[in-house]
């Protein structure tokens with residue numbers, strides 16, 4: 088059976104790092120390890136330049152039809168002034184919503200070879216392995232009304248609406264508890280229930296779900312305190328589940344702690360299809376399009392390659408091959424190869440292509 | 453002229469650390485350095501136990517009438533199950549709103565003696581001096597609708613509303629720019645304009661205000677990136693202005709960086725009265741009520757005392773005395789005195805009372 092991948096490299100370094108994933112796919116296909124068909128589309132500024140929109144309906148349809156979407160990154164100063172609804176990020180938001188990939192998994196792991204690259208003291212982050220489970224299709228990102236109204240006299244009023252319903256919280260909580268079972272058995276649920284009604288409902292629903300998981304420890308934490316505690320003693324956390332906006336911020340803090348921002352992948356999963364059991368899935372690096380270094384061949388392809396490994400694991404159940412790719416990444420780092428963003432004394436700094444090639448060479452060996 | 457202070461010690465360690473401020477006031481009054489009249493009220497759980505509400509109308513009226521409110525901290529597990537509208541935090545939210553203290557100043561400074569207490573590498577935080585200017589009376593904290601609706605079938609819908617109007621953003625931006633002028637001359641404005649309409653308006657208004665401050669550098673930063681950058685290279689920041697919810701989280705991150713959480717004060721200021729020029733003002737430590745250590749006499753009173761110093765500076769223009777109090781704090785730390793939360797090798801750990809007394813002794817000297 089052929090598996091279909093839809094590639095959306097996007098803008099900036101997105102296009103450069105996607106090339107390394109394509110080489111990997113070509114090799115796993117050639118070896119008969121996989122049987123991927125691939126197609127490529129445009130997203131973000133690239134789509135705007137070509138078609139005047141952040142992503143075309145055709146490409147959204149292709150993303151919807153694919154077994155998995157592999158996404159690079161979007162945005163850059165070139166598109167700072169495009170109309171709001173066509174800004175590069177709109178591609179991402181539209182894809183998340185239309186694919187209904189509500190469960191965003193953002194692992195923050197500290198690669199041993201990079202522990203000293205963190206701004207935190209080494210002993211606080213060495214061995215760090217947190218999984219942020221972020222709700223991705225609800226909350227203030229999509230709630231209506233979302234408007235700016237002119238009140239006259241130079242005054243405007245802007246409104247965003249945070250909306251959550253029970254079922255949305257229930258399903259993301261179950262994803263978090265299920266994953267905690269396969270890991271440290273601990274879930275922190277972060278909200279601002281002391282200020283927000285959505286936090287009150289969030290906490291109520293998560294506590295209810297917890298009753299079905301008596302083997303998993305549940306801790307409530309206020310989102311502001313969660314941000315603090317991530318900086319203070321990150322290793323106290325295993326799985327953290329939170330809403331779309333808090334997840335945006337907390338996952339960035341967690342990622343930064345690891346010293347490995349250019350290394351971190353993410354997966355966004357939909358609900359299993361009742362008929363086939365298949366989930367819509369969307370894989371992307373946590374980092375952005377890094378316009379400042381785009382086009383120089385120096386971007387770190389590891390987060391992109393690790394996102395592909397997540398696709399192998401979560402969409403295609405190729406756990407062994409996924410682990411091999413992840414081990415290849417670790418091995419290359421242990422060998423002392425680094426891209427510029429993680430340059431270190433006594434290590435060799437290489438470009439995007441050489442890093443990708445080194446990982447592929449490890450896989451072949 | 454007598455100046456009036458309204459003291460709201462609150463719960464937990466709030467009551468213990470307020471005692472040290474009262475001793476300070478008694479001394480400055482006795483020395484003729486100040487002429488404060490003080491009155492004390494109940495807030496949070498303490499008010500709930502006495503009156504069944506988080507704060508009484510009488511105490512709100514007294515807070516409104518005072519020249520400055522000095523607030524301790526509220527909350528604790530004892531009140532986890534009180535009705536939502538009477539939870540301890542409701543006192544804080546009501547006071548902020550009714551006093552209209554929209555400008556929350558949260559300095560995050562790293563005391564030299566404590567640089568090694570940060571979870572960040574010492575060189576990244578040594579000398580850190582960031583001022584977070586948080587909008588405090590608007591946004592998702594107070595926007596309506598703010599409801600939970602029962603939809604039947606076990607489903608509920610929770611709604612919170614983020615609302616900002618031009619004038620609210622304009623006035624907080626001016627506070628930030630004015631303060632930047634007295635400091636490093638740099639403002640970062642943090643929002644999520646790539647996702648939120650309130651962010652779009654926020655950025656538009658801040659840019660407009662910036663035109664009146666051509667001597668101040670303005671940088672836009674996305675709130676998620678701001679959280680990251682605070683962890684990565686905090687010293688790049690001088691003043692950061694942001695909305696109520698982002699300010700809640702970002703100021704906690706900034707506070708945690710310093711390793712001095714128990715040391716950080718805050719001031720919340722209203723608009724100057726058109727007739728008298730006076731601003732409503734509310735001073736409180738950044739830390740909470742720490743129920744786990746309450747009643748043991750070991751809480752760190754420094755943030756509370758430093759909040760009083762901010763009152764001297766911002767409400768009473770007693771800049772010299774404020775500086776003396778701050779210098780007394782630094783001197784005591786340099787002498788090697790520590791409370792338990794900042795205990796260090798080769799330092800002497802003391803309780804709340806001894807720390808307060810030592811600071812007072814330095815002032816006298």
Ligand SMILES: CC(C)[C@H](C(=O)O)[C@@H](O)C(=O)O
Pocket residue numbers: 176179335646647676
């Ligand atoms: C680009 C932006 C819309 C996006 C978000 O806010 O979700 C990004 O920050 C992320 O975390 O994926």
Ligand SMILES: CC(C)[C@H](C(=O)O)[C@@H](O)C(=O)O
Pocket residue numbers: 281282311541544545700
């Ligand atoms: C106690 C709580 C309501 C409050 C807030 O969210 O503003 C606190 O976290 C703060 O930062 O002062």
